[in-house]
Amino acid sequence: xxxxYPSMTNATLxxxxxxxxxxxxxxxxxxxxxAARAMKTMGLHHLVLVQPKLFPSEEARTLSSGAAxxxxxxxxxxxxxxAVADCDFVVGASARSxxxxxxxxxxxxxxxxxxxxxxxxxxxLVVGRERxxxxxxxxxxxxxHVNIPANPxxxxxxxxxxxxxxxxxxxxxxxxxQNEDKPACGVEWDQPLAKGNQLESLFDHWEKVLVDIDFLDxxxxxxxxxxxxxxxxxxxxxxxxxxxxxxxxxxxxxKLRRN
Amino acid sequence: xxxxYPSMTNATLxxxxxxxxxxxxxxxxxxxxxAARAMKTMGLHHLVLVQPKLFPSEEARTLSSGAAxxxxxxxxxxxxxxAVADCDFVVGASARSxxxxxxxxxxxxxxxxxxxxxxxxxxxLVVGRERxxxxxxxxxxxxxHVNIPANPxxxxxxxxxxxxxxxxxxxxxxxxxQNEDKPACGVEWDQPLAKGNQLESLFDHWEKVLVDIDFLDxxxxxxxxxxxxxxxxxxxxxxxxxxxxxxxxxxxxxKLRRN
Numbered sequence: 001x002x003x004x005y006p007s008m009t010n011a012t013l014x015x016x017x018x019x020x021x022x023x024x025x026x027x028x029x030x031x032x033x034x035a036a037r038a039m040k041t042m043g044l045h046h047l048v049l050v051q052p053k054l055f056p057s058e059e060a061r062t063l064s065s066g067a068a069x070x071x072x073x074x075x076x077x078x079x080x081x082x083a084v085a086d087c088d089f090v091v092g093a094s095a096r097s098x099x100x101x102x103x104x105x106x107x108x109x110x111x112x113x114x115x116x117x118x119x120x121x122x123x124x125l126v127v128g129r130e131r132x133x134x135x136x137x138x139x140x141x142x143x144x145h146v147n148i149p150a151n152p153x154x155x156x157x158x159x160x161x162x163x164x165x166x167x168x169x170x171x172x173x174x175x176x177x178q179n180e181d182k183p184a185c186g187v188e189w190d191q192p193l194a195k196g197n198q199l200e201s202l203f204d205h206w207e208k209v210l211v212d213i214d215f216l217d218x219x220x221x222x223x224x225x226x227x228x229x230x231x232x233x234x235x236x237x238x239x240x241x242x243x244x245x246x247x248x249x250x251x252x253x254x255k256l257r258r259n
Numbered sequence: 260x261x262x263x264y265p266s267m268t269n270a271t272l273x274x275x276x277x278x279x280x281x282x283x284x285x286x287x288x289x290x291x292x293x294a295a296r297a298m299k300t301m302g303l304h305h306l307v308l309v310q311p312k313l314f315p316s317e318e319a320r321t322l323s324s325g326a327a328x329x330x331x332x333x334x335x336x337x338x339x340x341x342a343v344a345d346c347d348f349v350v351g352a353s354a355r356s357x358x359x360x361x362x363x364x365x366x367x368x369x370x371x372x373x374x375x376x377x378x379x380x381x382x383x384l385v386v387g388r389e390r391x392x393x394x395x396x397x398x399x400x401x402x403x404h405v406n407i408p409a410n411p412x413x414x415x416x417x418x419x420x421x422x423x424x425x426x427x428x429x430x431x432x433x434x435x436x437q438n439e440d441k442p443a444c445g446v447e448w449d450q451p452l453a454k455g456n457q458l459e460s461l462f463d464h465w466e467k468v469l470v471d472i473d474f475l476d477x478x479x480x481x482x483x484x485x486x487x488x489x490x491x492x493x494x495x496x497x498x499x500x501x502x503x504x505x506x507x508x509x510x511x512x513x514k515l516r517r518n
Contacts, residue, residue, distance in 0.1 A: 157423075164416070164424060234494040
């Protein structure tokens with residue numbers, strides 16, 4: 001993976017390090033653990049809890065899996081105001097449309113906005129109660145509202161799942177910002193691609209074999225070879241793969257002659 | 260919200276409707292419930308379970324929240340092969356880099372690839388065991404592997420969180436495709452894609468032929484079949500192309516017997 005997703009530089013890590021997840025009035029302590037795990041998988045570490053119903057708890061620890069360190073360093077406060085006191089940019093998760101229109105973005109746009117902030121800006125991602133989300137008053141403390149574009153018939157994301165999606169988008173944007181010079185091809189392939197002439201030899205050989213086994217009628221070739229070509233070229237075979245196909249054809253040759 | 264995310268047209272809904280989430284050997288039944296909820300929030304409905312440890316269960320139902328309908332219609336099967344038998348494009352979640360490089364994309368690229376498929380293609384998103392993910396053999400049944408670019412120091416996403424992220428990206432792409440008003444499908448292909456079970460028969464047949472022509476040594480198979488699979492799957496063969504390859508194999512059989 002390291003080829004595709006190089007380890008973070010300090011600059012990129014920076015945005016994940018200066019972003020805090022704030023969970024407001026969480027009822028189920030398991031969700032706090034799951035959110036901690038979700039955060040850590042995406043490289044975020046700072047969690048603030050506004051009046052959690054129960055914390056710390058055994059359930060949170062269990063569900064945090066390997067992310068207990070985030071729970072141990074989590075800060076519990078009384079109000080959202082305290083939680084975001086030192087933040088420069090506050091994002092509030094909002095499932096519902098509100099009376100008062102507010103800047104509203106989807107998670108991807110949110111991440112782009114965060115990446116565009118000055119490199120020292122402290123960011124808060126705020127998620128609300130399991131049943132009712134954030135109040136209008138709490139949402140009014142946010143610079144921007146983020147909505148995960150859910151199924152209108154069933155939009156109730158679990159609060160830890162929402163944290164997962166928001167942190168995922170932030171990480172994706174951080175990687176993209178860093179990787180502008182990443183290789184165009186997703187995989188660091190271990191073999192060079194087959195060259196044009198290797199492929200032509202392969203197709204010539206293949207055609208002969210197909211005639212030898214009476215599959216291809218030279219007097220009525222139809223589109224057989226074209227279809228085979230289209231198929232093989234679409235896969236962009238590497239040298240080893242081309243050699244495997246050549247090897248197969250040679251063995252068919254040998255077998256036919258020996259018999 | 261309706262202004263920003265217009266309700267889905269049939270065409271866009273289509274990609275969510277023809278995508279199945281496949282969970283392989285899930286140990287914790289709660290994760291099945293959470294995954295069902297994650298799916299439904301993103302507008303996906305089809306869930307297949309390969310040998311779940313416990314299903315149905317009270318815990319799955321509880322964690323599914325309002326998505327019990329997905330659990331009720333979930334299909335339980337014995338093998339991944341069965342689960343993807345009628346699928347045209349199989350995506351396997353992979354956390355680790357493997358010995359054999361395979362087409363590897365991030366969730367966003369995965370969603371773009373799925374959106375570019377013919378509009379009738381059936382898609383499977385396959386996630387593995389909580390502890391160990393998918394086996395190499397299972398991954399070799401996939402056209403493409405998807406990796407959620409996680410924190411290298413702690414990459415263990417909960418399996419339902421992974422489903423949330425994958426379904427989220429699929430929904431985001433579906434919305435984007437619809438908002439651009441462009442056709443959902445990239446190529447107007449003239450043939451249906453080969454189904455999973457057709458491809459499995461092809462690989463079985465091919466393997467037998469390779470043994471018969473002394474190209475494949477069953478006692479020392481190395482990665483030959485995996486490489487052949489990888490190559491064929493990468494090309495996303497259509498039915499005619501798969502039939503051509505089958506036809507070739509049958510003619511080799513005939514020829515060997517006749518000689």
